[in-house]
Amino acid sequence: MYSNQDLKLFKNISEKLAKEAGKILLAYKSKIQIKKHKLESLDIATNADYASERFLVDSLKKSFPSHSIYSEEGQGTGEKESAFEWVIDPLDGTKEYLRNMPYYAVLISLEYKRNLILGTVYQPEIKRLYSAVKKFKATLNSNPITVSSQNNLNQSIINVRLMDYRMPKIQLSRFLNILNNITYKFYRVKSDFWDIQSLCYVAMGATEAFIQPTSKEWCPPKWYDVASGIIMVEEAGGKVTDFNGNRIKNRDITKGIIASNGLIHDELLKLVRI
Incomplete structure (x- = not known):
């Protein structure tokens, strides 16, 4: 199980790592290389994907050695089983990133027994950090956000x-x-x-x-x-x-x-x- 204190720790570390991974993505924009073509010719992974993922996987292993990891490019995935599993997309929007669009992000989630308890979204180009933790208000750059009240x-x-x-x-x-x-x-x-x-x-x-x-x-x-x-x-x-x-x-x-x-x-x- 987990406590509210645990949730706050998960949130703080996830937000910090997402921002650091975002810095990696920005740094790689000047030296981007396609490293892998997946099932389709336009479905790709770049050196930026792998660098961001490597950083996130290594950092999460260090912070939470007993937790498991499920990541898009596979680094760290399946190495251990745990009730806690981090779900990572180190560069969501690779094709847009490659085409010099600002529509990409670092995505980090945490599940406990396959139930979502945390979500972090960081958009490096516009420095938007969305964060949500079970039992706490969702935030955008630390400010609470809420859905629309429109009912028509x-x-x-x-x-x-x-x-x-x-x-x-x-x-x-x-x-x-x-x-x-x-x-x-x-x-x-x-x-x-x-x-x-x-x-x-x-x-x-x-x-x-x-x-x-x-x-x-x-x-x-x-x-x-x-x-x-x-x-x-x-x-x-x-x-x-x-x-x-x-x-x-x-x-x-x-x-x-x-x-x-x-x-x-x-x-x-x-x-x-x-």
Whole structure:
């Protein structure tokens, strides 16, 4: 188990490491190299990904030697089992980073028995540090944040993760129907560069909702891409479920993701259940 004092320690160290990893990413921008092509030619890892991850893994091992680690590029992953597991994306938005866009971040989460208890998001280019810990208020640069109080769809803004060529045709047809439904119900329908930013926008009250259609056949985000954003929304007073209205468990994001301020959640669920 863990105490409130433990949570504060986890939070302080996570925030510190995220900022330091952000400095590494900024330093590597002038010497970036592609080190690995993954399943697709545009899905890549760079020397910056590996440098940031190496720093985070080594630092977490030093601070919490009994904890396990699950990281995008695999360094430190699977070396031990523990009720506490750190979930790391050392550079979320690698393609944007490579193209000199500011849309990237360091993502750190902590689970206890597969339940999220901490999330940290640091955006080095604009020096935004989002932080959420179970039982405590979510913050942005140490200032409390909360979800929007808007309860009317026609005055709400929603971010939608758009489809790509990998989506099966059957699911594409269903997604277009969902998109059609929400387009005529919401004030504005937008799409951001990355899922974590969309989740953080919901948490800080800048938008009212975010949806990410997924299935077992097509699930673009990985758990480390969204975990810190999910707890961010929840600890800011919002709600996150799958498309069936169930809380996301055991890292299963193959049934879609809906994040909202909670006030419009039930109405939004009706729009995606087609």
